[in-house]
Structure formats: structure tokens, C-alpha cells
Amino acid sequence: MWELTKSFRFEAAHSLSGTTFGAASEEIHGHSFRAEVTVRGTPDPETGMVVDLGLLQRAIEDVRLVLDHKYLNKIEALGTPTLENLSRFVWERLAHVGKLTRVSIHRDSCNESCTYYGPQG
Secondary structure, eight states: OEEEEEEEEEEEEEOOOSSTTTHHHHSOEEEEEEEEEEEEEOOOTTTOOSSOHHHHHHHHHHHHHHHTTEEGGGOGGGOSOOHHHHHHHHHHHHGGGSOEEEEEEEEGGGTEEEEEOOOOO
16 A cells, blocks of 8 residues: 655635634734645556556646635635635545545644544544
8 A cells, every 4th residue: 555645835814713812813814835635545557656646736736726825714615714624625626636545734834734534434
């Protein structure tokens, strides 16, 4: 069994109310995000690949364009723009590329990350 991980970065702004950070979190502010998408499987005997990285890259680029330099609160399908919802949002848009095992969203400047392992059940 193999796991293949591809990363991408995006810059985005959001505002969050109801956190212990108070007014600082409620104001519009931005972050540099790093996402990691991991696919698990056995390499195809003909291609030697778990997933074609070109196809994965194309799908990732579509997601990146939705998020990069955007105000995340305006992306209706995202919901509240938390790390948790961002990781789920990316998963849902990339689930078709292969057997996803996890999507992690990092805010390295804040030393924070969240990993989503897919829907339970």
C-alpha cells in the first residue's frame, strides 16, 4: 500500500465571530494556507502510479482558484471559514481523483493545522 501526497498553497481572508480571540478574529484578516491532499492505493500495474499526478494537479488547481485571494466567508458551500470546514471543502472537491485518505489545511504562521479523514460511517 502506498500513500501519495500533493501540497498546494493559497492566500485568503476571513472573519470569525464567537471565538475567544474576540474582536481581532471578527475583523476581516488574512492567512497564508498550505493544503496537503493524500491519496492511498496500489500502483496500477500498467502505469506504476497510484494516481496520475497530472490529473491530481489539475483538480487541485481548480480548488485553489476557488480559494486563492478570496474572502472565504462568501463561499457558500464552505460554511463558516474554519480550518475544519476548509479541509472538508477541499476533500469534497477532490474525492473523485482517487482514494483520499486525508486532507490537511495548515496555517503555518499560526502553528495550526486541521486534518480531515473523510465522512464517517
